[in-house]
Amino acid sequence: MSVRLPDMGYTSHLLPPPSLAELTAARPVALFLDFDGTLIPIASGPDTIVVPPDLPDTLAALSERLAGRLALISGRSLEDLAQYLGNPPIFRAGSHGGARCDPEGSSIGEPPEAIPPAAMTALEEFAAAESLAFEPKTHGAALHFRSRPELAARTHAFARDQAKRHGLQVKKGKAVVELVRAGVGKDGAVRVFMAEPVFAGAMPVFIGDDVTDEDGFIAATDFGGFGIGVGERESSNAKYCLENVKDVYEWLKP
Template identity: 55%
Template sequence: MDGAIELPPPPPLVRLMEKRAHALFLDFDGTLVDIAPTPGGIAVPDRLADRLRALSQRLDGRLALVTGRSLEDLAGHCPIDGIACAGSHGAARRDAEGRPLGAAAQPLPDAVFEALHQGARDLGVVLEAKTHGAALHFRSDPERAAQAHAFAADLAGRHALAVKQGKAVVEITQAGADKGGAVREFLKHPPFVGAVPIFVGDDVTDEDGMAACNDAGGFGVLVGDRSPTVARYRLPNVSSVYEWLSL
């Protein structure tokens, strides 16, 4: 892990659940599905939604997906009916019944989307437009990373927006929209109230969710070898996440 302290695997989930009520907050890409060259190229395991709903029932509903994808995009890959979710890095939140939680998320201004479309064309990177944000992907051309980051930082600075960095991607979101905010909002509402929160994720943007869980007496589980991290435990890959969750 680039010289970082080696993290142990998390205790068995079954054993944790025997002691206290726990809540799970799960990232999607890189955690439940392997990263793909393009956002639409992911391979979703068979019956993933059904398996997640069964896991949620085992946790008495204390499970939420917290993803950088918009909720609409997530639903196109994995039907999310009956599962609490937060999309666009936590900006859009809804409970398992589909009811919104917290303040409504705001979309990016039209001028920002116009600039992003032009910038993506000029840079030769892939633009992923989301309901409440946008992402520039450069996985197919890593040499564009510095230019994409500089463009996003300049654009965000001119419109009082936030920039989030991930694996071969840079994103622009509304200021204050992060996965930690999503975790804190969920913990205000049943059935999450009073539970020990666990955040499982692989990317830099998941650190906010892990930090929120740490603050609430829980912990984070890092998927992969990225460092530094505020996670307490580590799982090596997506398949190990499935094994730990008994999915």
């Protein structure tokens, strides 16, 4: 197994996973899906994504196939996800797993607090000064530097400084860095959902494309499952890989 190796390896060196049909034929499976970069291609900015119009129906049908053992876990807030998906009848977690709801939309547990206003203001001012995209969120805020890749190191350093000042946590992604409350992670969402009766006894599979999904891979492994990395990137916790978003949809087919 390629779990928690000391040296990072590229997911392209990993094998494709057994088909979902094979896995579910052997035992109950609980599936955890990232959103950006996994179900939809990465775009130039958070507001320029293209979401297939039938994605909510696809997720609802997939959840039915899995007897309700499906959860979407995204760095986006639940409110932001709802703009693109509505409220499909599946388990969902936003804000990197910090805010969670059941298929009826009822909250599971307490959501994390918003970051301090001073931290929000500092990130917004930095973004304006450096011509970066600023994304305020319900429980955090992000700086996107896809259009200014030369500012990656400076942006990360600024985020680390603000995190230290305000007791926050830094979340890194593809050309984005975000500040959230300490202790927030996709692993926490997996653990909360696995405690729900419908998920009991199932083997968890977490699919994601970014650094923040590594926590989800670890949690899935801890529960006897595994992680699937999407795309060619460094990962020390994925067991299998899929090449791109198209391959994810192919893998999800009955």
